[in-house]
Amino acid sequence: MSLVADPVRVASGPRRRHRRGGRVLGWAVLLVAALYFLVPVAASVEFSLRGKGDTHDLSTWSALFEQPGFAENMPTSLELAVGTVLITLLLMVPTTAWVHLRLPRLRRLVESICVLPLVIPAVVLANGVLVAFKGFPNWITGTPVILALEYVVLALPFTFRTLDSGLAAIPLTTLVEAARNLGASWPHVLLRVVVPNLRTAILNAAILSAAMVLGEFTIANLLLLNTLPVWTVQAGQQDAQVATAASMLILLVSWALLMLMSVFGQRGARRTRRSR
Amino acid sequence: MTLSTATETATGSPVRLSGLRRTYGAVTALDGLDLEIAPGELVSLLGPSGCGKTTALRIVAGLEHADSGAVLVDGKEITRVPANKRGMSMVFQSYSLFPNLTAGENVAFGLRLRGVSPAARRKRAAELLELVALDNHANRYAHELSGGQQQRVALARALAIEPRVLLLDEPLSALDAKVRVQLRDEIRGLQRRLGITTLCVTHDQEEALSMSDRVAVMNAGRLEQCASPDVVYTRPATAFVAAFVGAMNRVEGAVGPAGDVVEIAGQRLRLARPIGNTPGALVTALIRPESVRLTPAVDGTAKVLRSSFRGPVTRVTVLLGDGTELDSDLPSSAAVDLRPGELAEVGFVDEPVMTV
Numbered sequence A: 001m002s003l004v005a006d007p008v009r010v011a012s013g014p015r016r017r018h019r020r021g022g023r024v025l026g027w028a029v030l031l032v033a034a035l036y037f038l039v040p041v042a043a044s045v046e047f048s049l050r051g052k053g054d055t056h057d058l059s060t061w062s063a064l065f066e067q068p069g070f071a072e073n074m075p076t077s078l079e080l081a082v083g084t085v086l087i088t089l090l091l092m093v094p095t096t097a098w099v100h101l102r103l104p105r106l107r108r109l110v111e112s113i114c115v116l117p118l119v120i121p122a123v124v125l126a127n128g129v130l131v132a133f134k135g136f137p138n139w140i141t142g143t144p145v146i147l148a149l150e151y152v153v154l155a156l157p158f159t160f161r162t163l164d165s166g167l168a169a170i171p172l173t174t175l176v177e178a179a180r181n182l183g184a185s186w187p188h189v190l191l192r193v194v195v196p197n198l199r200t201a202i203l204n205a206a207i208l209s210a211a212m213v214l215g216e217f218t219i220a221n222l223l224l225l226n227t228l229p230v231w232t233v234q235a236g237q238q239d240a241q242v243a244t245a246a247s248m249l250i251l252l253v254s255w256a257l258l259m260l261m262s263v264f265g266q267r268g269a270r271r272t273r274r275s276r
Numbered sequence B: 001m002t003l004s005t006a007t008e009t010a011t012g013s014p015v016r017l018s019g020l021r022r023t024y025g026a027v028t029a030l031d032g033l034d035l036e037i038a039p040g041e042l043v044s045l046l047g048p049s050g051c052g053k054t055t056a057l058r059i060v061a062g063l064e065h066a067d068s069g070a071v072l073v074d075g076k077e078i079t080r081v082p083a084n085k086r087g088m089s090m091v092f093q094s095y096s097l098f099p100n101l102t103a104g105e106n107v108a109f110g111l112r113l114r115g116v117s118p119a120a121r122r123k124r125a126a127e128l129l130e131l132v133a134l135d136n137h138a139n140r141y142a143h144e145l146s147g148g149q150q151q152r153v154a155l156a157r158a159l160a161i162e163p164r165v166l167l168l169d170e171p172l173s174a175l176d177a178k179v180r181v182q183l184r185d186e187i188r189g190l191q192r193r194l195g196i197t198t199l200c201v202t203h204d205q206e207e208a209l210s211m212s213d214r215v216a217v218m219n220a221g222r223l224e225q226c227a228s229p230d231v232v233y234t235r236p237a238t239a240f241v242a243a244f245v246g247a248m249n250r251v252e253g254a255v256g257p258a259g260d261v262v263e264i265a266g267q268r269l270r271l272a273r274p275i276g277n278t279p280g281a282l283v284t285a286l287i288r289p290e291s292v293r294l295t296p297a298v299d300g301t302a303k304v305l306r307s308s309f310r311g312p313v314t315r316v317t318v319l320l321g322d323g324t325e326l327d328s329d330l331p332s333s334a335a336v337d338l339r340p341g342e343l344a345e346v347g348f349v350d351e352p353v354m355t356v
């Protein structure tokens, strides 16, 4: 699965001419959508690049890294991203694989549980977590650890969806049975068969989770924890230019991650495409 | 071909299935299946769809559990041994190569789990690929191989671990007819040379009859008969086997005076199992099409209804005086004079007939 169109599947031969009208329309829609996203981004970038008077320079950007708080919060957010991704994958890869393998009837149920975070307001989630973890040691509740746990929940909808469709695309049962039959223990099956054949989906899930963590503001703010987005908003109250530059930085990192994902996605797809 | 390493190490184990039962909800998949397989023997499980063949095979492999009964290999019960510790290997019906590995790595997969060194693995994988005539495809991925090649690699992968028992679940059913016949012969050849005890599931009679030492005919979760292909075909133990294996005419006829013959088309045919003193009773006799002889005759008692050409043989269907239809398989050269509408004389090969 990948977010970008698969170039290999572009229509060929007799269908090509038929497609021309549709293609023009497609490009038009794409252009409008691109403008909708790119104009604000371009305006923000331009704003963050303004120097004294009417000039443009990198002064805000270079100042960004020296802003008080940035040096503490950037690593916090990166650590949060890594931690969230690790916990999410350790939890969800075996779970979804097991559901596919042994409890296919529960798939719908698990899916609906996993998409719940999409419909539960952030305030409710934040408070729910505080209640649930009442009495837990301070190294969990008073630190970003609790945020990571929260983000694991927030990441569930797309982690499950991504892994689920990745699993649906491989003949999982047969592969697992073949591996068991050849002598693989369950951990071996997971590491040697499930993970390698799910590489693309796992990468996608990881990158989406990481991008989500890097941009999440509401819950971190509600739990009174400092992360890069929280710091950005606070900084914005003093210096709008710095805040804009910080937001652009987050956006750039997320985009870079998404690009990575589509590159890996295409490579994986080419590798695992079956001959049938 | 270099078979040395494989032949030296692979030795067949005897396998015994005893009273295997398995139900899925209301469905009884296996209803007390007993089967014995001698070391190095190839036994085919043959039966109609849903009779429990796959279930039986999967229980032997440890991929499914039986409700009761036992599987014994080398005389030891293995019911509680998990699938990965059974030392059996299976070739699946659907393509089952690991898509992330090359053909060579697939073959080496089981060896890697057994801690064989990389160099030894590569050597052995190459040998096995050579065995299935794919030695120059070692670096290809599954999607770069044809269906037949994929199943060959799967076979090589199964043989690589020197299994005590080889299990085949319709490994050829996804392939086209020509490749199927060729690969069937290859599998049989390898199995013989390596002497691996093999249990093969199929619903293709021709396949079962042509590649097995013995054919185990199953029906509704039970064993009907397990015997060599010619015995199953010519001396079926039950009416089910008679009707299931090969084509069969079902013709009603009256039992003769002594209860040991049945009268069909004006001729008396010996019964395989005399019915006793019920002369005149109507029974349904089972007669193979190739046991029916037809000769063109202007005053014949049977009228040709249709004939269908099948290469070396032609199946001619005639209508008897009493309204029953009878199929006859004749050498095509002998069937040219039997066009629809013409008359023929019916004869039977002299062999005892089964009744239902």
Ligand SMILES: Nc1ncnc2c1ncn2[C@@H]1O[C@H](COP(=O)(O)OP(=O)(O)OP(=O)(O)O)[C@@H](O)[C@H]1O
Residues within 6 Å of the ligand: B024, B027, B028, B029, B047, B048, B049, B050, B051, B052, B053, B054, B055, B056, B203
């Ligand atoms: N996992 C399962 N859940 C429920 N019923 C099952 C399951 N596996 C098999 N069955 C049922 O058990 C019976 C035997 O199935 P099995 O697959 O062994 O048949 P088979 O002889 O291999 O048939 P085929 O030739 O069609 O492959 C069938 O009625 C089938 O519907």
Ligand SMILES: [Mg+2]
Residues within 6 Å of the ligand: B053, B054, B055
């Ligand atoms: Mg089956």
